[in-house]
Amino acid sequence: MTLVDLLDYGSVLIFALTGALVASRAQLDLVGFAFIASLTALGGGTTRDVLLDRNPIFWIANPTYLAVAAGAALTVFFTAHLLESRYRALIWLDSFALAIAVAAGAGVAIALDQSAVIVILMGMITGCMGGLMRDVVVGQVPLVLQQGELYVTAAFAGAATAALARFFSLDTTLALLGCAAICWTLRAGSLAFGWHLPVYKSTPPKT
Template sequence: MNVLTLLDYASVLVFALTGALVASRAQLDLVGFAFVACLTAVGGGTVRDLLLDRNPVFWVGEPTYILIATGAALVVFFTAHLMESRYRWLVWLDSFALSIAVAAGTGVALSLQQPPVVVVLMGMSTGCMGGLMRDVVVGEVPLVLKQGELYVSCALAGSVCAVIGTGLGLPTLWALLACASVCWVLRAGSLLFGWRLPVYKGRPPRV
């Protein structure tokens, strides 16, 4: 099993856990848990593979991904009530899932020798699209769009870091580790210390 496959498995598992936690907050039934978990787990990777014309899409070629996501949903369904703060668990698990998925998407694009811009965009879409789908489906404000929070910018920074690293001759594995680390540190900083990007504030029109 190569590093890209391991990254996909890890991102599917952790993103599935976040999807199931969101389902618990929405008080869905067991099928709803499985649906949201699977959507979250494979959503970003599916967008990536479709855009890169990879055939078959990763979870179609290896259905084990869906089984892992469904298993994660079952675990959360029976244990979510034990968590003191499901939202806190959600945002931190999501931060890990984001970092892993960005590295996975970036690595796949690098392995296909895509141009740097495409590599960065694939890393961002792999990391962000599953969580975006999850939150939209259950009617929550997407974490991706929380005002001023570092999220998409974390994915961007991580993927750019990997592109620069490989351009400087860094082995792909180390470049992807740097990608995941940069992405997570920025996201964690946003959660712990309130790191924010400037937001647009409307001004009255000039007369």
């Protein structure tokens, strides 16, 4: 099993847990849990593989990913009530999933010998699309678009780290670990310390 495979498994598992937590907050049934968890876990990687014309798509080639997502949904269905704050657990789990998925997406693009731009975009898409689909389907403002938080920026910085490391011919393992570390540090800093980019504020036109 390659490092990219391990990263894909990790991102599927953790993103599935976040999807199931969202399903618990929406008070869905077990089928709803499995659907939202699978959509969240597999959405980013599926979009990546379709865009890269990677055939077969990773979870079709290896349905074990579906089993991982379903198992996570089942676990959360019976244990979510034990959490003091499901939203807090959600956003922190999502931060780990983001970092791992961005590294997985960048790793797939690197393995296919794609350009730096594509490495960055595939990392961002893999990290962001699953959570975006999850939040849109349940009618929430996506975490990706939360005002004043680093999310897409963190994904970009992580994927750019991998692309830069590849440019300097560093070991792929180090490149992907650095990618995940930078991405998670920025996202965690945003959650814990309020790090953010300047937010546009409109001013009334002059008369």
